[in-house]
Amino acid sequence: MELYNKLLEVSRLFRIEHEYLGYEVIQMGNVNRTYKVNFKRADGSPKSYLIQNVNTYAFQNAEGLMSNIDKVTEHIRGKKPGQIALHFHHTADRATYVLDGENFWRLTNYVPSVTYNTVKDMDIVRNAGIAFGDFQRSLADFDINDLVETIPDFHQTRRRYEQFCRAVEEDKAGRVAEAREEIDFIMSVKEQACRLTDMQLAGELPVRVTHNDTKINNVLFNPETNEPMVIVDLDTVMPGLVGHDFGDAIRFAANFVEEDCKEAEKAGLDLDVFRAFTEGFLSQTLQVMTEKEIETLPLSCFAIAVELASRFLADYLNGDRYFNIKYPEHNLVRTRCQLALAKDMLGKMDDMQKIICEFCEKTDK
Ligand code: GN1
Numbered sequence: 001m002e003l004y005n006k007l008l009e010v011s012r013l014f015r016i017e018h019e020y021l022g023y024e025v026i027q028m029g030n031v032n033r034t035y036k037v038n039f040k041r042a043d044g045s046p047k048s049y050l051i052q053n054v055n056t057y058a059f060q061n062a063e064g065l066m067s068n069i070d071k072v073t074e075h076i077r078g079k080k081p082g083q084i085a086l087h088f089h090h091t092a093d094r095a096t097y098v099l100d101g102e103n104f105w106r107l108t109n110y111v112p113s114v115t116y117n118t119v120k121d122m123d124i125v126r127n128a129g130i131a132f133g134d135f136q137r138s139l140a141d142f143d144i145n146d147l148v149e150t151i152p153d154f155h156q157t158r159r160r161y162e163q164f165c166r167a168v169e170e171d172k173a174g175r176v177a178e179a180r181e182e183i184d185f186i187m188s189v190k191e192q193a194c195r196l197t198d199m200q201l202a203g204e205l206p207v208r209v210t211h212n213d214t215k216i217n218n219v220l221f222n223p224e225t226n227e228p229m230v231i232v233d234l235d236t237v238m239p240g241l242v243g244h245d246f247g248d249a250i251r252f253a254a255n256f257v258e259e260d261c262k263e264a265e266k267a268g269l270d271l272d273v274f275r276a277f278t279e280g281f282l283s284q285t286l287q288v289m290t291e292k293e294i295e296t297l298p299l300s301c302f303a304i305a306v307e308l309a310s311r312f313l314a315d316y317l318n319g320d321r322y323f324n325i326k327y328p329e330h331n332l333v334r335t336r337c338q339l340a341l342a343k344d345m346l347g348k349m350d351d352m353q354k355i356i357c358e359f360c361e362k363t364d365k
């Protein structure tokens, strides 16, 4: 009841005056909470919006975050007028968010669509690659200095290792003993996992505007045609490496299983999905990428998988403060699944490289 009333209160603050019918929980994301709120207009027709409760433990700069989203969506809209986009509603004071203790709220239009957590249809996978590649290309001329780092050092893998080591040392939740094997593996691959970050710091890879959370379920597809319509979850749009976006998409979409599968031994890299996503992504980005960026794409998949495993495990050891969990071992299960995938990727580096080279040869790069 409390949430029911809260969502009504938030809707009214964003000046939605229709008759309130109630809400549905949308399963989207591990950090924020998302609801579809339903209304009836005066003429009797239905109207829905999306309300999100943004986690300020993860995102501490609400203003900077919403300003990033405004600028980026405006830039994309300028290039693609008429394309479906998210519109954030304003309060009477022209704010795009409402602060409320530990959280902040925002409200957007609801886009009827389908999303996928796992896909085996290669046309859909290729379309997701095109969507994220197109996002990257549309923002290639956007000035990164106009963006706030919404989570500083988000994909700075060495920093993530420091945070991980601190969590192991502090052992706040008394869970280190049961995660010894995972901790040892993460530490054993540290140098390889951090190589991309080292190259970035050495200026060997260009810093671009990146999405930084390129899970395939952040692409909204047209339910009839399966064409990608819009990319959502722009909270982590920040300066970053193209490999972060590519690697994150692969570690999510090309895993044989979902990222929190309890049977970690079933996790691994599906090379068919890898190929389809790569073809879509590179069809949009190849012309703007440097040789080094292309060469390091397979490494970026491994780096992002290990980095995320270290984040899941650090959160588990800290007592689950960051990621939403459904049961006590959820973050440990996610860690194991991500590590199994990372191990499998290590054995498939050459296959990944070969698929990329084949595509480059086909397109003369
Ligand atoms: C979080 O909340 P969601 O699902 O969009 C996380 C990503 C992780 C992902 C793992 C801001 O994203 O970095 O890859 O979980 N986002 C943030 O599922 O930390």
Ligand code: MG
Residues within 6 Å of the ligand: 029, 213, 233, 235
């Ligand atoms: Mg996200």
